[in-house]
Amino acid sequence: MNSSSCNFSLSLSGLGVLGVFRGALLCVFLLAGARAEIKVGGVFPALASVGLVGEVPDTKDKILVVDFWASWCAPCKAAFPALGKINADYAARGVVLVGISVDEKPAAYADFVKKMAPTFLTLHDASQKLVRAVAVPAMPTTYLIGRDGKVRFIHAGYQGESTDRILRTQIDKLLAAN
Numbered sequence: 067m068n069s070s071s072c073n074f075s076l077s078l079s080g081l082g083v084l085g086v087f088r089g090a091l092l093c094v095f096l097l098a099g100a101r102a103e104i105k106v107g108g109v110f111p112a113l114a115s116v117g118l119v120g121e122v123p124d125t126k127d128k129i130l131v132v133d134f135w136a137s138w139c140a141p142c143k144a145a146f147p148a149l150g151k152i153n154a155d156y157a158a159r160g161v162v163l164v165g166i167s168v169d170e171k172p173a174a175y176a177d178f179v180k181k182m183a184p185t186f187l188t189l190h191d192a193s194q195k196l197v198r199a200v201a202v203p204a205m206p207t208t209y210l211i212g213r214d215g216k217v218r219f220i221h222a223g224y225q226g227e228s229t230d231r232i233l234r235t236q237i238d239k240l241l242a243a244n
Contacts, residue, residue: 110215119190141205
């Protein structure tokens with residue numbers, strides 16, 4: 067079965083409305099489970115290939131930190147200063163930090179960026195292509211991607227200094243490995 071269709075044989079004779087409903091419900095559940103989630107070890111989609119709004123950075127041979135956020139998300143807002151410090155501390159060492167907004171409305175994205183004035187690059191996933199391709203589990207979620215394009219660490223949520231320490235430790239491990 068592929069993820070874009072649900073093919074199954076169903077004889078309608080003798081099933082009635084309830085039987086057809088059950089078959090349709092089964093199809094919905096099967097399709098929902100078919101959504102691919104990027105996990106540790108999986109290849110992260112190329113940022114340039116998913117229609118992001120904004121100038122996509124060169125990530126070749128770099129460690130990439132991708133933080134998915136939304137303007138309505140309080141933990142996302144709380145994470146911005148720490149992400150800015152991480153960017154300042156690691157950019158010269160070959161680490162690219164990109165914040166990806168999943169806001170559907172361009173005005174919500176623009177207003178949030180204007181208010182927060184992040185010191186790292188932000189892009190807008192207005193079409194939701196990247197967030198769907200990755201199957202982001204929560205806001206915020208941060209992915210650490212090695213120079214080979216594979217996801218090495220995933221962090222769902224933001225727990226203040228604890229998350230900051232963990233991200234820095236894991237970035238240091240990636241830098242030491244390459």
